[in-house]
Amino acid sequence: MSDKLKQVANIAKQKTWVSFLYGNDPYSLLHWSIAGIYQEPKDVWLLQDEMTFETKEFATLDEAIEWMEKNMKNITEIL
8 A cells, every 4th residue: 555545544544534636636435324314324435526427436544545545546645
């Protein structure tokens, strides 16, 4: 695992969210939990492209990091 990806994982664990650049595009990895009278309970990690607002959901932070390790090898900066 790259140093940048380790940093992303550590920050996400501590703060429940982290933003970073991948290929000059901003992304966020954040923990999302909702529940309420009119909403189904949800407890997931979201990886969001901040340019298109496209998201991917992961059940755990480890699953998100594993996917990122395979698909986002060139994280350039942590914001």
